Amino acid sequence: MALKSIKTERRRLADEVYNQLMDAILGGEIGPDDRLVQERLAAELEISRTPVREALLRLEQDGVLVNSPRGGFVLYRMSEGEIRELYQARAAIESQAARILAGQNDPSKNSELRATVGREEDISTPSIRAYFDANRNIHRQFLTMVNNRFLLEMFDNIWNRGTAFRLFAAIEKVDLSKSLGDHMALVDAIESGNAGVAQEAFIDHIQDGFDLQMAALAHSDNA
Amino acid sequence: MALKSIKTERRRLADEVYNQLMDAILGGEIGPDDRLVQERLAAELEISRTPVREALLRLEQDGVLVNSPRGGFVLYRMSEGEIRELYQARAAIESQAARILAGQNDPSKNSELRATVGREEDISTPSIRAYFDANRNIHRQFLTMVNNRFLLEMFDNIWNRGTAFRLFAAIEKVDLSKSLGDHMALVDAIESGNAGVAQEAFIDHIQDGFDLQMAALAHSDNA
DNA sequence: GATCTGTATACTGTATACAGTCATTGATTG
DNA sequence: CAATCAATGACTGTATACAGTATACAGATC
Numbered sequence A, B: 001m002a003l004k005s006i007k008t009e010r011r012r013l014a015d016e017v018y019n020q021l022m023d024a025i026l027g028g029e030i031g032p033d034d035r036l037v038q039e040r041l042a043a044e045l046e047i048s049r050t051p052v053r054e055a056l057l058r059l060e061q062d063g064v065l066v067n068s069p070r071g072g073f074v075l076y077r078m079s080e081g082e083i084r085e086l087y088q089a090r091a092a093i094e095s096q097a098a099r100i101l102a103g104q105n106d107p108s109k110n111s112e113l114r115a116t117v118g119r120e121e122d123i124s125t126p127s128i129r130a131y132f133d134a135n136r137n138i139h140r141q142f143l144t145m146v147n148n149r150f151l152l153e154m155f156d157n158i159w160n161r162g163t164a165f166r167l168f169a170a171i172e173k174v175d176l177s178k179s180l181g182d183h184m185a186l187v188d189a190i191e192s193g194n195a196g197v198a199q200e201a202f203i204d205h206i207q208d209g210f211d212l213q214m215a216a217l218a219h220s221d222n223a
Numbered sequence C: 001g002a003t004c005t006g007t008a009t010a011c012t013g014t015a016t017a018c019a020g021t022c023a024t025t026g027a028t029t030g
Numbered sequence D: 001c002a003a004t005c006a007a008t009g010a011c012t013g014t015a016t017a018c019a020g021t022a023t024a025c026a027g028a029t030c
Helices: A013-026 A038-045 A049-061 A080-104 A107-121 A128-146 A149-164 A173-180 A183-191 A195-219 B013-026 B038-045 B049-061 B080-104 B107-121 B128-146 B149-164 B173-180 B183-191 B195-219
Strands: A065-067 A073-075 B065-067 B073-075
Touching: A013 A038, A013 A049, A013 A149, A038 A049, A049 A065, A049 A073, A049 B049, A080 A128, A080 A149, A080 A183, A080 A195, A080 B080, A080 B149, A107 A128, A107 A183, A128 A149, A128 A173, A149 B080, A149 B149, A173 A195, A183 A195, B013 B038, B013 B049, B013 B149, B038 B049, B049 B065, B049 B073, B080 B128, B080 B149, B080 B183, B080 B195, B107 B128, B107 B183, B128 B149, B128 B173, B173 B195, B183 B195
Parallel strands: none
Antiparallel strands: A065 A073, B065 B073
8 A cells, every 4th residue: 555645744934934035035036135134024924033033044054144233134245255165166066966977877867968958948038037047957957867965955055055146147148048058068078978077077167157157247337 | 442342242042052962963972862852952951942942943954953753853864875975975075175275286285284184193092083083174174275165064064964873983993093094195196286186086085984984884783 | 513422223032821733541432 | 352532741833022232313511
């Protein structure tokens, strides 16, 4: 008898708040000038301060929010140096994923990767958000193929931080669309079966992304 | 007049609890059979349940604790597959650090690394704990030399999880002491200035650690 | 007019109270 | 005697109340 266990997970309001806040941050509804105050959020969500507070503290631990001296939480603003560090960390995670995938060289995985790349790169209504999401989905697909909880968690952690301050907001569409075409070559590199080749391909690709990022930041005048 | 500014960091009891619990876990005072119950902990610490609860939730988010179905939190027990995943993640982080250090090939950093390795490998009173701490300190030193917040955070995260269930408890001293001598070779690899060489050295070293771990687990009968 | 000081305000951190849930146990009933 | 069901206890999650602290602002002092 294989009945499915009824999903009776302990409902926690704090988790709901956490997800809603994260979505709002990633969606850009919460901007750099917004101050998140426990009482106000609680009132808006029509719940008590306790779960709101828990969610805020967890987002702080994630490095997404910081305590504002004036009270309330604010999006953490990364310095240029930290952005560089973030991309180094990305390279660590994703290039290791590439090594593992190249070592496996599993045809079914490779074809699934190609399918994902093809599907995601085919954007119907172009927008910065659309390009960003496609890029993220493609890169995440590589990670999910690895079947490694920890690498995947770290990937998400990095990308959540990176988007928290809307790093990509300044990138022009044309640049993104150009960069978006490079992903099939990453699958090629994995298909070579050579760990070193696959790794280098990813490192270079992420380096390109970093350069693009820096150029975009330099172009946008708002500090 | 040079009065010292009173250290006015926002005191949060929850942080204190978090640290104490983490220390207790790493120190082995909290074992796999201990059930951490909010009320009990609060009573023991003579504070209210609120900060205790916050600390527990954060440890859960860190992947160190899990909600026991009988109530309370329990150390998360990793499967053998997850231990493999954890070592893969370790390899990702630390080998990337090695690449960066090799690329810099900074003589002062290299000599500081040698100093750390020499100091830590010289254990006066051998014990499993002593070997473990030395090993951790050595590996952590490589990470701190990189000056990358995110890589360092991920390193700590991995090691905290790994030790949460006292993975190393079963390893015999003799094995550890043998493994401990290999670290100077890692500095050699970095000093080659070749990113690939340094990376491979770390990957191999971590692979050895994993094999040792597996052997130790196989030896210890308790599932 | 500038600086200092007291007071109000805003917001946080902690404690406590309340209600609900899950498991266990003991009683009841066929 | 076995099975079912109610009651109890253990814990959790959420709300609320209280107290402390930092910031802003207004009035006082020279």
